[in-house]
Amino acid sequence: MxxxxxxxxxxxxxxxxxxxxxxxxxxxGYSGFIVGAEHLLEIVQSLRDExxxxxxxxxxxxxxxxxxxxxxxxxxxxxxxxxxxxxxVQVPRDEAVVPSLYHLFKSADWQEREAWDLLGIRFEGHPxxxxxxxxxxxxxxxxxxxxxxxxxxxxxxxFKSRWPEGITxxxxxxxxFHDNVQYPDGFDPETWVPQAEEALYTSAKKIGRDAELxxxxxxxNLGPQHPSTHGVFRMxxxxxxxxxxxxxxxxxxxxxxxxxxxxRNTYLQNMPFTDRxxxxxxxxxxxxxxxxxxxxxxxxxxxxxxxxxxxxxxLTRWMNHVFSFGFLWNDLGSYFTPMIYALEERELVLDIFExxxxxxxxxxxxxxGGVARDLPVGVLDRVKELVFERxxxxxxxxxxxxxxxxxxxxxxxxxxxxxxxxxxxxxxxGPNLRASGVPYDIRRADPYxxxxxxxxxxVVHYHGDVYDRYLTRLDEARQSNxxxxxxxxxxxxxxxxxxxxxxxxxxxxxxxxxxVEGPKGELGFYIVSTGKPNPWRYHVRAPSFINLTSLEDMCxxxxxxxxxxxLGAVDIVLGEVDR
Amino acid sequence: MTxxxxxxxxxxxxxxxxxxxxxxxxxxxKRYYTKEGIESRRKADVxxxxxxxxxxxxLPVPEEFRFLPFLVYxxxxxxxxxxxxxxxxxxxxxxxxQCISIVRTNDPVTGKPIPQPKEFYIDVDICMNCGLxxxxxxxxxxxxxxxxxIASYSRxxxxxxxxxxxxxxxxxxxxxxxxxxxxEIARQEKEALKxxxxxxxxxxxxx
Numbered sequence: 001m002x003x004x005x006x007x008x009x010x011x012x013x014x015x016x017x018x019x020x021x022x023x024x025x026x027x028x029g030y031s032g033f034i035v036g037a038e039h040l041l042e043i044v045q046s047l048r049d050e051x052x053x054x055x056x057x058x059x060x061x062x063x064x065x066x067x068x069x070x071x072x073x074x075x076x077x078x079x080x081x082x083x084x085x086x087x088x089v090q091v092p093r094d095e096a097v098v099p100s101l102y103h104l105f106k107s108a109d110w111q112e113r114e115a116w117d118l119l120g121i122r123f124e125g126h127p128x129x130x131x132x133x134x135x136x137x138x139x140x141x142x143x144x145x146x147x148x149x150x151x152x153x154x155x156x157x158x159f160k161s162r163w164p165e166g167i168t169x170x171x172x173x174x175x176x177f178h179d180n181v182q183y184p185d186g187f188d189p190e191t192w193v194p195q196a197e198e199a200l201y202t203s204a205k206k207i208g209r210d211a212e213l214x215x216x217x218x219x220x221n222l223g224p225q226h227p228s229t230h231g232v233f234r235m236x237x238x239x240x241x242x243x244x245x246x247x248x249x250x251x252x253x254x255x256x257x258x259x260x261x262x263x264r265n266t267y268l269q270n271m272p273f274t275d276r277x278x279x280x281x282x283x284x285x286x287x288x289x290x291x292x293x294x295x296x297x298x299x300x301x302x303x304x305x306x307x308x309x310x311x312x313x314x315l316t317r318w319m320n321h322v323f324s325f326g327f328l329w330n331d332l333g334s335y336f337t338p339m340i341y342a343l344e345e346r347e348l349v350l351d352i353f354e355x356x357x358x359x360x361x362x363x364x365x366x367x368x369g370g371v372a373r374d375l376p377v378g379v380l381d382r383v384k385e386l387v388f389e390r391x392x393x394x395x396x397x398x399x400x401x402x403x404x405x406x407x408x409x410x411x412x413x414x415x416x417x418x419x420x421x422x423x424x425x426x427x428x429x430g431p432n433l434r435a436s437g438v439p440y441d442i443r444r445a446d447p448y449x450x451x452x453x454x455x456x457x458x459v460v461h462y463h464g465d466v467y468d469r470y471l472t473r474l475d476e477a478r479q480s481n482x483x484x485x486x487x488x489x490x491x492x493x494x495x496x497x498x499x500x501x502x503x504x505x506x507x508x509x510x511x512x513x514x515x516v517e518g519p520k521g522e523l524g525f526y527i528v529s530t531g532k533p534n535p536w537r538y539h540v541r542a543p544s545f546i547n548l549t550s551l552e553d554m555c556x557x558x559x560x561x562x563x564x565x566x567l568g569a570v571d572i573v574l575g576e577v578d579r
Numbered sequence: 580m581t582x583x584x585x586x587x588x589x590x591x592x593x594x595x596x597x598x599x600x601x602x603x604x605x606x607x608x609k610r611y612y613t614k615e616g617i618e619s620r621r622k623a624d625v626x627x628x629x630x631x632x633x634x635x636x637x638l639p640v641p642e643e644f645r646f647l648p649f650l651v652y653x654x655x656x657x658x659x660x661x662x663x664x665x666x667x668x669x670x671x672x673x674x675x676x677q678c679i680s681i682v683r684t685n686d687p688v689t690g691k692p693i694p695q696p697k698e699f700y701i702d703v704d705i706c707m708n709c710g711l712x713x714x715x716x717x718x719x720x721x722x723x724x725x726x727x728x729i730a731s732y733s734r735x736x737x738x739x740x741x742x743x744x745x746x747x748x749x750x751x752x753x754x755x756x757x758x759x760x761x762x763e764i765a766r767q768e769k770e771a772l773k774x775x776x777x778x779x780x781x782x783x784x785x786x
Contacts, residue, residue, distance in 0.1 A: 163668035166682035168700040269675035272709035358645040364709045385623040401591045404584030503673040503715040
């Protein structure tokens with residue numbers, strides 16, 4: 001570290017460079033720059049080509065109902081590292097139209113569709129602006145502040161009916177079935193024809209047809225109920241023989257509008273809900289959310305809490321990667337025996353989570369300014385036993401069984417290739433990005449918590465195929481192990497909370513974006529506070545969701561059997577994709 | 580040689596297969612359906628079969644394990660139940676899915692609230708077992724249970740009332756001994772402080 005000093009990269013003040021077109025966001029507590037919608041495209045292009053902001057991480061919207069404004073928020077990064085450049089575009093709420101960044105950044109594709117779906121912001125120039133998480137017959141745009149759900153009780157929690165009158169009862173008795181559905185005007189569920197679906201099939205059929213030979217493509221639906229899709233997920237694929245010529249994912253079967261729930265909740269109430277995003281790595285989700293809110297509150301956890309947090313996050317990463325090896329085996333066709341080997345390792349980590357937080361998967365362990373409780377007696381010894389003895393041995397076992405295995409190599413090498421340019425442009429993150437030869441790891445690129453003090457390497461592989469994704473995860477699990485060994489060695493004694501534990505935290509007005517390097521990739525939380533007990537806007541930049549943007553690039557030109565493998569190697573959890 | 584890597588994997592699988600028998604022979608009957616057998620199958624150096632044969636065997640739960648809240652009551656000398664809950668409503672306010680509803684008791688004469696719940700409901704269908712109610716209760720009155728086997732044939736009775744929720748403090752001390760001991764110490768210290776403050780206050784007013 002001493003020789004290669006890390007220089008802190010500052011965000012340039014682009015309001016000077018683009019004078020007249022860009023102004024600083026002057027609202028108290030807010031950061032970033034405000035751009036006029038008419039200048040957005042030229043400025044983003046200039047930022048990308050001249051200033052090196054080549055990675056569009058997050059696109060989302062905020063509904064400022066009282067001001068009658070709709071704001072689109074972009075987070076741009078340099079793929080060589082550094083903090084975010086935040087761009088904001090403000091448009092009137094009634095006619096929210098913003099130029100689409102689709103042709104500059106493919107990562108904007110699904111995120112713009114999501115913003116259209118949930119907030120009703122129209123992106124001009126987007127070639128495929130359909131709903132993505134909700135379905136065609138959905139009435140309205142649910143994240144708009146004037147939209148109300150069928151079981152609507154009150155704008156924000158806690159609901160007043162619960163105390164002191166204590167009104168109770170099954171909520172659906174008050175709101176019986178059939179009365180709890182809203183349809184758009186003129187929509188009749190009986191006579192409805194799924195138009196978007198039909199259009200999707202028609203466009204799939206058009207591609208790859210050979211007029212001379214009179215061949216036709218076959219359109220195949222993989223999923224939503226399919227053992228290899230890791231949940232309820234559907235892919236519409238057009239096949240020319242065995243070759244995939246077209247593939248569009250369809251999702252939203254698990255959609256529950258996590259973000260709307262989050263805006264109803266108080267800050268603390270959100271913590272257990274973040275567990276349900278990527279339910280394989282809930283500790284890591286807690287981490288991201290806690291960081292974002294702490295940024296707004298301007299507090300930092302004490303030393304011991306930081307160590308515990310990193311320990312939990314790295315155990316999660318290790319567990320997640322080992323789990324993904326199990327799935328790789330499974331997707332390759334060796335049904336479930338090896339999967340159980342992976343689950344066995346996971347169980348041992350879950351035992352630790354259970355002893356520490358009280359729950360195996362839904363941990364709810366992090367608090368703003370620390371963690372919920374200190375490590376119970378004996379847990380640290382168990383972690384030590386794991387990280388010094390079992391984990392390295394098990395990784396070697398997996399390495400031995402998979403890396404040189406001819407079946408694994410034949411299937412995985414050269415399958416689902418994603419080039420570095422594609423990966424950056426598609427907004428891929430985590431092992432997917434690093435397997436394509438981009439050494440971008442948030443723990444190094446924009447360090448948080450105590451990662452700047454820990455000694456570990458950023459894993460990178462260069463072929464961008466499924467095999468390299470596997471190797472990246474394997475090496476990353478080794479690095480996690482290395483971090484864990486340092487953490488359990490150095491963990492200090494001391495308090496685990498800054499300030500007193502409070503069930504309602506005071507969060508000053510402003511916006512903040514907290515991000516962590518989750519096992520799946522960049523997990524970001526964008527939060528807007530108005531100083532009230534509930535967040536005004538709560539957005540999750542879900543790594544699984546955005547990583548899937550690359551799925552079509554990976555699968556096109558490959559065999560249909562490899563689609564399963566590609567999907568497995570992206571490593572998704574549908575709880576996070578559909579939110 | 581082609582196939583070497585594949586054979587190595589098969590060897591790994593075969594080794595696991597053999598180890599299940601080796602472990603069974605080594606540990607004998609003690610390996611299954613006994614406490615130490617279950618314990619030995621959860622250690623980091625476990626080999627062979629890893630599965631716990633539920634429901635004949637059950638994993639021991641750690642102290643922090645949480646599953647559904649219950650209300651703690653102190654037992655009086657004549658067996659009366661003295662609920663610790665003061666119906667302050669913090670648990671109802673902090674509950675993320677809003678499954679707790681409390682009816683506060685009002686004094687029949689003055690109409691002022693009494694620190695005692697009249698009714699206390701938890702809709703266990705929507706409780707997400709997050710444990711925030713127990714964590715933020717200032718009176719140690721609501722705690723998380725260890726009993727996870729609550730399956731039932733009907734969902735009509737899944738709104739638990741005070742009868743169903745109340746459990747004695749001895750039960751709480753049994754499932755969470757460390758937490759209980761720590762809380763008791765904190766309580767005694769608090770009371771000692773209070774008494775000291777009272778003493779000095781009376782001394783001052785007397786002086």
